[in-house]
Amino acid sequence: MTGFRDRARREIAEEHRSAALLPIMRKLVADSRAMLARGPADARDRAAAARADAVDRLEELQRRLREQLALRGVGYHRAATAAEAVDIVRRLLGDARRVAKSKSMVAEEIGLTHALREAGIDVLETDIGEYIVDLEGRGPSHITAPAVHLNRARIRDLLARAGAPLETDDPVVLSQHIRDVVGRYFQDCDAAITGANTAIASSGRFAIVENEGNVALGVSHPRKHIIVTGLEKVVADEAGALAILQVLAPSATAQPLTAFTHILGSPPPGQERHVVVVDNGRSRILADPRYRDVLRCIRCGACMNACPVYRAVSGLAYGSPYMGPIGAVISPLLWPRGGQADLPFASTLCGACTEACPVGIPLHRMLLDLRADAVERGAVAGRAERAAWKAWAAAFSLPTGARAAAAMARLGLRGGGRLVRPLAARGADPRLLPEPAEPHDPALLAAAGPDRSERPVIAPEEVLPPTPVERFRLRAGQLGVGFPAAAPASALELSAAAAVASTGSVLLTGAPVDRRALLAAPAVALRVDPATVVEYPAGLEPYLGADDALILTGPSRTADIEKVIVRGIHGSQEYAVLLEPPIA
């Protein structure tokens, strides 16, 4: 059985992952930090509190959710295991033969796409990143950016091999090609499957975030929509959901909010909707006080973005649908008898993950506990290692052992001089332990050259305009939203319920919001009353209404190919706001 080390060695040697991932992740981490700083100062604390509360009252909230969903006519199905979840989805699909699936980590976890295909159902991954990694066949390498390990040339190759030779490897061309394939499929499929970022217990709604618009097409499928979600993905109320949304996109992709934030109310007329709530080990995790807080996770990926190990080896080295620090914690908990017991050791324990996590999960401390568990269960460390630690403990606890211990340590630490190990591609292990008594040369203090560090450019602090509506205009403008004097000809005109200053977002409500009309329109004009502009997403709570809502934050987009932003995926890139009454 191959372990983390073998896979990591391969990713480093054959792919030199850090060359691409290090710059991407460094930028993402810096941008995320700046984006979070735009929000309210207590945003992370509020998100953590909302998640902690949900974990504390998980079953109570699930009961409430079930009652509320019944009132909306949405089916609620609880699956104890992955196999049960797959069976339920198959049964719910009935005679559906063509299924459009959007991104869902739980679906990856239970192997849904694979299982449905085995059963003869045609499943299309409709997220651009997922579509690409589906062609490659190695699975996603990041929870929010599945294809981040592939460059444009490789993606063009994959498409060509799948029968779609394209003239260039321009991310715009590649993204638009996949967009068209997906768009055609949506015109003629029997059902849609999506994930959900959180279910809202008090109202029976679902918050789902996305950038491309494929989820908008999925949730508005004319006949059947199935949501697959984890047991822990519930939150008490709208305030809690907004607290989560406020940190999710900034932490995940350094966006203020994603292009679409769906607050799904009742299904559109004619649509049958179900939710499958997957346990698959979560109840067991909940029962262990050392690990239960990992159920707070909102799957933002910030921990892997910050992780030095992830950046060196990519998500493919983890051998699990969940990678990086969250993967190293949750994989052995979900699959106690799987081959993931070595993942908690794939960490330097630097704590960058814990620091990055917006909901306060002490990831590096959990890794330590999981290491002890793995040793105790006998899942890692062979007889030789166990004997070595015993001997070490004995040597270091002899009453007169200082000398013996030092000698022992010298033996252990310096035994080989050079730590020669077969390091596949990038040469043998170059490390050479220093001589203990080596005197240091003070001349080196003076031997410095000029500082040539390439530091990330820190944008100068913005001077923000004084009123919320002007701030809204600034932020929306930065996302590519126009503010014309009149609606463009042929634009679909809609009245907004509210808008958000810090994110440049516009809120639409309806029973339900007609997402398909919105995406089909060549241009969209949104009328916003300046009096309804709130400062932060959390301020939208009183405007959300009781049914369906959609928060738009800039035009649809993707960054699934080399993190290059391509605007206008499903739906227009022409997107205008009319302030009514206009401001001076």
Added chain:
Amino acid sequence: MASVALFDPCYLQTLRPGDAGDARRVLEALGDTVTLIDGRCCGQPAFNSGFRTEARTVGRQLLKAARAHSAIVTTSGSCTAMVRHYLPGLWQPPRDAAAASIAARFVDFATYVARHPALDRLGLRLPGVVVLHESCHSRRELHASAAFSAILSRIDGLEVREPAFAEECCGFGGTFAVKQPETSVEIMRAKLDALGATGARVVVSPDYSCLAHLQSGAAGLGIQLEAWTLPELLARALA
């Protein structure tokens, strides 16, 4: 004049035997009376490897040796973090409380010196340029960043450079460096690049474990970079 105990961690005894002497000189220059305690190891190597029984066996000796002292200065950030944050948790209540009360008296060298009332009177001077590498344990578990920088800024004539991406790990991670050598080296290369780009030839850290790792990498890759501990730097700056 205070009386302090000094704990010289196992790997420093082995890899940098002069370090305890340097730390003692600095503490004595501050006017303290220094006792070297007979503790060998905080138990961290075993603890981080999942061997908690072994970590407890070894850690017990250190707590025993420290029991009589009101302040135990430790010249390694990661060992201080181990003792303060993890060691007491290896015992069940109520014994963990006794362990915690001793553990709470451990303080890292940087924090101790930065808070010392006599620091201003030391008259530190050392012309030259250094680059600092703050260890992850010192930064995130001990929150000692400010103390570390404050001390360096007291040294007359010393230019302190900070590398780009200073908060990034060096790839050491204790037994990680041995068990996952490919990944460890990959991370280390990025850190060496950032340190090297500052132009400094001497890197200083409150944690010699990271330094030894970086030093071993620099030596093997032919990069001119020497790793100095904080006590070593201060001892040279004394007079």
